[in-house]
Amino acid sequence: MRPTYLKHTAAAALAAFALAAAPAQATDIRVVSSGGFAQAYKDLSGPYERASGDHLIAEWGPSMGATKNAIPARLARGEPIDVVIMVGDALDKLMLEGRLEPGSKVVLANSPIACAVRHGAARPDIHTVDGLRAAFLQAQHVAYSDSASGEYIKHTLLDKLGIRGQMEGKAAQIPATPVGEIIAHGEADFGCQQRSELQPVKGIDIVGVLPQEVQLKTEFSAAVVRGSQHADAAHALLRFLAAPANAAAIEATGLEAANKMPNQPPTPAH
Incomplete structure (x- = not known):
């Protein structure tokens, strides 16, 4: 069973304060995440909101495919999204298409x-x-x-x-x-x-x-959507999600965190 994220709340909140400060005024940040990182995002979103004062508005959709909720389809329709969290290869394709802010990609985890x-x-x-x-x-x-x-x-x-x-x-x-x-x-x-x-x-x-x-391990990454009206707040969220202090919370959901604290043991295979 997945351990409750409450064990990781203190570390997550501390990570938020350790990162570069988010904008002083509270901001609504719209995030679309694919399913592979969804539980980790849910577990970390509360601590981030409390630490930053920003409000995260989350929706879910696959990284690829033909469904209307797929992240590429949402961006093609011009939905007002600030951050996407998705399979790395699919994110790289959107970056090449000019739909994401150049240089904003952060690798979050690998998923078996x-x-x-x-x-x-x-x-x-x-x-x-x-x-x-x-x-x-x-x-x-x-x-x-x-x-x-x-x-x-x-x-x-x-x-x-x-x-x-x-x-x-x-x-x-x-x-x-x-x-x-x-x-x-x-x-x-x-x-x-x-x-x-x-x-x-x-x-x-x-x-x-x-x-x-x-086995095939899938990279999950995040990036800021090009043209986001809240780019500074979006970047602050990405720094938080990628913080090594949040690795344990990410790994509790079955992922392998890309950024770990020194001497953190590897994720056991289940």
Whole structure:
């Protein structure tokens, strides 16, 4: 289970005061985060608001894909967003397109892919490639996301496991809805997504992360949207999110923090 963020509140607040001061007048900062960093953002937003006096307005959307809430679609529509938090590769593409403020990118965390079953169901052993292959093949219905982890599973992992043909008709990419919710509702009996996206979902059991030989860790980064009316406040938020003092809070959500305190131990694999 994810430890309560209250254990990290003091460190998070201290990090806010240690960073360069935010503007004196309280500011509304509009943030859109993809699911992989969503829980970490939720846990850190309260301490930041209390320390800075700013008000964070959060919305959620995938880093890629064709849904209307996808971050690229939101920016293309000209939504008034100040900060985006998303998969690093997708953020880099938006930066090249001129939609984000040059030089504002900060790397926040790396996210391993994990797999889950419905709570109480038999837990397959996926610690080896053979075990992972067997888990896919033995499942009746497999779910994976329409974002970074799902694209990897769809286009690369099934081929690495040599089971693409055998998964036809029983493996599905799920748009918009978290994979964990699909499993919890019984619409799939096995599924994989970013560990940080599975961890908050009730009604499922995470059985482990993908074996190292076939694992893909996804970078999550943040940047200021070009043309933001609150660029100074947005930069202050990014400095806070990337502060090493907040690494423990980030790692409590299943991510691997990019910026750690000296001598902080590595995140254990679950």
